Amino acid sequence: MNTLRLNPDDTGMQSAADLLSAGECVAIPTETVYGLAADARQGQAVARIYAAKGRPSFNPLIVHVPDADAAAAIADLAPQARALADAFWPGPLTMVLPLRADAGIASLVTAGLDTIGLRVPAHPAARDLLRRFGGPLAAPSANASGRISPTSADHVLSPDGGLDGRIAAVLDAGPCAVGVESTIMGWPEGTATLLRPGGIAAEDIETVLGAPVARHQGDPSRPSAPGQLSSHYAPNAALRLDVTDPLPHETHIAFGQPGPFTLSASGDLSEAAARLFDMLRRADLAGRPISVAPIPEGGLGAAINDRLRRAAAPRD
Numbered sequence: 001m002n003t004l005r006l007n008p009d010d011t012g013m014q015s016a017a018d019l020l021s022a023g024e025c026v027a028i029p030t031e032t033v034y035g036l037a038a039d040a041r042q043g044q045a046v047a048r049i050y051a052a053k054g055r056p057s058f059n060p061l062i063v064h065v066p067d068a069d070a071a072a073a074i075a076d077l078a079p080q081a082r083a084l085a086d087a088f089w090p091g092p093l094t095m096v097l098p099l100r101a102d103a104g105i106a107s108l109v110t111a112g113l114d115t116i117g118l119r120v121p122a123h124p125a126a127r128d129l130l131r132r133f134g135g136p137l138a139a140p141s142a143n144a145s146g147r148i149s150p151t152s153a154d155h156v157l158s159p160d161g162g163l164d165g166r167i168a169a170v171l172d173a174g175p176c177a178v179g180v181e182s183t184i185m186g187w188p189e190g191t192a193t194l195l196r197p198g199g200i201a202a203e204d205i206e207t208v209l210g211a212p213v214a215r216h217q218g219d220p221s222r223p224s225a226p227g228q229l230s231s232h233y234a235p236n237a238a239l240r241l242d243v244t245d246p247l248p249h250e251t252h253i254a255f256g257q258p259g260p261f262t263l264s265a266s267g268d269l270s271e272a273a274a275r276l277f278d279m280l281r282r283a284d285l286a287g288r289p290i291s292v293a294p295i296p297e298g299g300l301g302a303a304i305n306d307r308l309r310r311a312a313a314p315r316d
Contacts, residue, residue: 092199
């Protein structure tokens with residue numbers, strides 16, 4: 001794949017919107033860093049983000065929307081969240097909010113959580129693109145997994161940690177103004193909590209809320225927001241992995257074979273990644289122990305297996 005470099009003019013903006021509508025990944029500028037955007041409603045498009053970044057763990061992704069009304073169609077905004085939206089959107093603030101049942105967001109975006117991280121970017125090119133595209137965009141940083149976040153299109157295409165040849169296009173609108181990721185706020189157990197420091201100071205948030213905010217003290221192996229370590233959806237049922245001969249009383253999740261519970265009948269890892277969380281939920285509703293067929297480790301298989309191993313880990 002040859003990665004296109006698009007200018008932020010009318011032709012380039014429309015080309016970026018068309019590629020996103022077709023399920024492709026496009027690196028886009030924001031005021032914080034360049035993000036690797038894909039349609040947050042298309043599971044396979046979101047899976048391409050993980051594939052492009054390379055051997056990722058499944059982490060919840062920030063979703064970019066054009067305004068607070070669009071955010072309210074996806075998540076529930078309580079009064080404190082509304083106050084922060086009024087004060088800091090558009091801008092480098094992400095809020096982790098309760099996901100609406102009718103939001104239409106691919107489950108891969110939220111990593112199986114019942115919350116979602118939402119942001120209204122301030123960058124004019126990002127805002128124009130969201131308007132043209134007409135939907136929410138999932139967009140983690142546009143770099144290979146584990147490498148430095150990009151603050152220019154050249155960084156995105158760099159041979160050292162870049163994504164040249166892995167994504168459809170980069171929308172080149174020059175360097176990012178903020179250059180560090182967004183501040184993330186959430187309300188675990190109803191308490192306003194700083195989940196990740198970023199482009200807006202905690203003190204400024206406290207001024208708007210009129211009260212101190214808590215600092216994240218959660219288990220780093222189970223993040224509640226983007227930018228923390230891996231989060232994992234564990235079903236209520238016991239889970240066995242790498243099963244080629246399922247037991248009669250188990251609900252078996254297949255791979256590479258058809259069936260009522262299959263990640264991908266054709267053995268497509270992108271499809272399997274997109275379907276993973278939904279399939280685990282469906283299998284759990286059957287009320288029986290779950291077994292999962294072997295998944296290859298290559299490419300997205302590493303991420304799928306990482307997610308499954310943690311879901312199957314012993315529980316206290």
